[in-house]
Amino acid sequence: MPRRPRRWRRGMWIAVLLAPGLAVMTLFVAVPLLSSFRYAFYNFKGVLPDAFIGLANFGDVLFEAPFAAQTWRALWHNCVVFVSLMVVQNGLAYLIAFALLKTLPGHRIHQTIIFLPVVLSAVIVGFLWKLFLHPLFGLVNAALALVGINGPPWLGNESTALGSIIFTNAWHWVGFPALIFLAGMQRISKETLEAARIDGADDRVLMTRIIWPLVAPSTTIVATLTFIGSFNWFELPYVMAGATGSPGGATDVLGLLFYRTAFGTASSGLQDFGHGSALAVLMFAFIAITSGIGLHFLRRREIEA
Amino acid sequence: MIGKKFARRALAGLMMAGSLGAAAQAGDVTFWTWRQEDKAVYQDLFAEFTKANPGVTVKFEAFPNENYNTIVTTALAGGKGGDVLHARAYGGLEAMAKSGYYLPLDKTNVPELANLPDDANASESLRADGKVYAVSLAGQTLGLIVNKDIFATAGVAVPGTWAELLSACTALKAKGITPIANGTATPWMDAIFATVFTNPFLGPDWVKDMLAGKTNFSDAKFTGALAKLLELKPCLPDGFTGVDYATSQQLFSAGRAAIFVGGSFEIAPFRRGNPKLNLDFVPPPAPAAGQPTYVSRFFDSGFAVNAKSANQADALKLVRWMATKAFAEPAAAKLGNISSLKDVAAADPLLGKIAKLNETAMPYIGLVYFRYEAPTGTDLLQDGVQKMMGGVEQPEGVGKAITAGLAKWYKPFQK
Numbered sequence: 001m002p003r004r005p006r007r008w009r010r011g012m013w014i015a016v017l018l019a020p021g022l023a024v025m026t027l028f029v030a031v032p033l034l035s036s037f038r039y040a041f042y043n044f045k046g047v048l049p050d051a052f053i054g055l056a057n058f059g060d061v062l063f064e065a066p067f068a069a070q071t072w073r074a075l076w077h078n079c080v081v082f083v084s085l086m087v088v089q090n091g092l093a094y095l096i097a098f099a100l101l102k103t104l105p106g107h108r109i110h111q112t113i114i115f116l117p118v119v120l121s122a123v124i125v126g127f128l129w130k131l132f133l134h135p136l137f138g139l140v141n142a143a144l145a146l147v148g149i150n151g152p153p154w155l156g157n158e159s160t161a162l163g164s165i166i167f168t169n170a171w172h173w174v175g176f177p178a179l180i181f182l183a184g185m186q187r188i189s190k191e192t193l194e195a196a197r198i199d200g201a202d203d204r205v206l207m208t209r210i211i212w213p214l215v216a217p218s219t220t221i222v223a224t225l226t227f228i229g230s231f232n233w234f235e236l237p238y239v240m241a242g243a244t245g246s247p248g249g250a251t252d253v254l255g256l257l258f259y260r261t262a263f264g265t266a267s268s269g270l271q272d273f274g275h276g277s278a279l280a281v282l283m284f285a286f287i288a289i290t291s292g293i294g295l296h297f298l299r300r301r302e303i304e305a
Numbered sequence: 306m307i308g309k310k311f312a313r314r315a316l317a318g319l320m321m322a323g324s325l326g327a328a329a330q331a332g333d334v335t336f337w338t339w340r341q342e343d344k345a346v347y348q349d350l351f352a353e354f355t356k357a358n359p360g361v362t363v364k365f366e367a368f369p370n371e372n373y374n375t376i377v378t379t380a381l382a383g384g385k386g387g388d389v390l391h392a393r394a395y396g397g398l399e400a401m402a403k404s405g406y407y408l409p410l411d412k413t414n415v416p417e418l419a420n421l422p423d424d425a426n427a428s429e430s431l432r433a434d435g436k437v438y439a440v441s442l443a444g445q446t447l448g449l450i451v452n453k454d455i456f457a458t459a460g461v462a463v464p465g466t467w468a469e470l471l472s473a474c475t476a477l478k479a480k481g482i483t484p485i486a487n488g489t490a491t492p493w494m495d496a497i498f499a500t501v502f503t504n505p506f507l508g509p510d511w512v513k514d515m516l517a518g519k520t521n522f523s524d525a526k527f528t529g530a531l532a533k534l535l536e537l538k539p540c541l542p543d544g545f546t547g548v549d550y551a552t553s554q555q556l557f558s559a560g561r562a563a564i565f566v567g568g569s570f571e572i573a574p575f576r577r578g579n580p581k582l583n584l585d586f587v588p589p590p591a592p593a594a595g596q597p598t599y600v601s602r603f604f605d606s607g608f609a610v611n612a613k614s615a616n617q618a619d620a621l622k623l624v625r626w627m628a629t630k631a632f633a634e635p636a637a638a639k640l641g642n643i644s645s646l647k648d649v650a651a652a653d654p655l656l657g658k659i660a661k662l663n664e665t666a667m668p669y670i671g672l673v674y675f676r677y678e679a680p681t682g683t684d685l686l687q688d689g690v691q692k693m694m695g696g697v698e699q700p701e702g703v704g705k706a707i708t709a710g711l712a713k714w715y716k717p718f719q720k
Contacts, residue, residue, distance in 0.1 A: 153490075156490050156544060156548070244492045247490065261679075265492075270678070
């Protein structure tokens with residue numbers, strides 16, 4: 001008999017401790033998520049939901065010209081961002097991690113330097129690089145001019161704008177995957193690496209044949225985070241290219257499209273929470289499902305390795 | 306028995322509390338706005354109003370601009386909100402007024418509407434019923450802001466025709482001055498840039514035909530006017546596709562560029578930023594000598610009465626007063642804008658000059674007629690112009706995209 005009250009009291013105690021956190025999560029995460037899910041099915045009259053219209057908002061953003069063209073273009077840009085970041089940012093991070101693993105002289109200071117930009121806010125990095133890439137006052141074009149190259153207006157040119165923002169993202173974030181890879185590499189036993197060395201493996205073989213399969217768990221984390229980051233990409237393009245993805249939508253991504261659909265742009269104050277919520281729900285579903293499937297395959301790869 | 310009595314008492318109590326909350330004191334009018342920065346000006350003006358209307362005081366309450374629409378709509382939906390509300394214009398007004406939260410104004414309840422020109426009243430009307438829902442406060446005029454000293458030092462005359470503009474560009478460039486400060490990296494500036502230069506080539510009659518659906522933006526007249534913009538490429542800063550709004554302002558403020566294509570709303574910040582600037586405001590160049598030219602104009606806000614205001618009589622009194630010179634003249638002088646009212650004298654000579662230009666102004670087409678539904682006219686125009694100036698789209702393609710986009714919701718284009 002005396003046992004049950006004690007267990008009950010323990011349960012109460014846990015509930016009391018959980019309640020504040022749960023309340024905050026419900027109020028600020030679950031409720032907005034669910035209400036945006038609900039709004040996606042409503043037509044909006046001004047800023048208030050007006051009538052239930054089923055899947056019409058989804059139909060508009062996916063198949064109705066000219067909105068659909070923007071959605072698919074934005075999705076394509078998100079894919080470009082993901083692939084480029086995987087190759088450029090994370091590829092470079094892998095090489096850096098390997099270089100740091102070799103504990104060459106000065107590796108500690110380099111480790112700090114490489115990780116330093118990660119602690120800066122994306123807004124600061126965005127403004128910084130927007131200034132560096134400025135066609136009139138920018139450092140980049142000034143440096144290029146020294147060697148006789150007439151640099152383009154990086155962020156104003158359709159063909160270089162998205163690449164410039166991806167580059168900035170890589171500059172900002174490269175330290176993070178590098179750290180994860182480094183941690184993964186440091187977990188590999190010294191014996192394995194030494195045995196490979198004795199068998200005559202050079203750095204290239206070591207990196208591609210020995211280390212790569214053994215850091216599979218790190219790759220899973222990096223790939224998943226890059227995927228989510230790429231498809232939720234917002235701060236950098238917003239700061240560097242504005243809500244419309246300047247120039248002419250060349251840097252438009254789903255995050256920007258959602259933002260300007262729901263909240264309007266500088267020039268048009270038209271707010272449309274219905275279509276905006278539909279986009280948000282689609283983004284959420286796409287990211288959740290794709291990263292779920294991706295995780296499944298990446299995990300299986302870890303076990304095989 | 307007891308239950309019924311209790312219910313009745315509770316109801317009476319609730320009603321009393323309700324009436325206390327909503328009505329406030331008779332003679333108290335609350336004014337809601339997003340212009341926190343103008344608080345002192347409005348409070349001074351409202352003091353004047355109280356002098357003229359003893360017993361009626363006005364309380365100023367400001368909300369952040371970004372959340373103003375949401376705050377006001379939510380309050381109005383709940384039967385609350387200020388008695389007099391600072392309202393947006395055109396599409397921005399419609400988003401708020403179409404739910405019936407604003408009191409319709411007409412000759413009977415606000416006879417002073419006659420003090421406003423028709424296009425000002427149109428800016429505060431709903432398309433659906435044509436009724437006026439707010440007293441327009443001010444308009445903005447788009448044209449060329451000119452640094453007179455640069456032109457004088459360079460010995461170049463301020464251009465009056467398109468050909469003169471192109472030769473002035475060459476002359477200024479030869480002296481190392483950027484002729485036009487504008488870049489194309491900030492989209493909303495592109496819509497203004499395009500409107501300023503294309504309107505004189507289009508003329509008011511084309512606008513009438515276009516609104517009636519007799520022609521549209523795929524018309525050779527419009528695409529021809531757009532193509533003219535391409536001739537301005539050499540006048541713009543180096544790498545202009547990457548030059549944003551802030552940079553353009555800096556170039557002009559610092560005296561490195563001769564012309565800034567923009568609105569009358571730029572004048573005050575330019576004067577603040579560099580008091581030494583010797584500014585002028587001129588209309589865009591005429592297509593050819595002897596042809597007319599036009600500045601472009603739109604109205605940007607007004608004053609509406611809360612349809613559920615408990616103190617509607619005093620709210621109307623205030624709005625009627627705001628439609629007279631007693632309010633408009635000092636307001637325009639202190640806020641540094643151009644009053645929507647007819648024949649309001651401008652204290653500032655430059656604003657006075659703009660008010661004169663307004664008499665023959667053309668509308669800022671994309672905003673005045675096409676900022677009601679998505680995709681908006683200005684969004685389509687700025688997107689197209691940005692691409693065209695960047696060299697990835699032709700004027701014909703831009704015209705087609707604008708027409709097709711607007712045809713989504715603009716009936717005359719749906720043929």
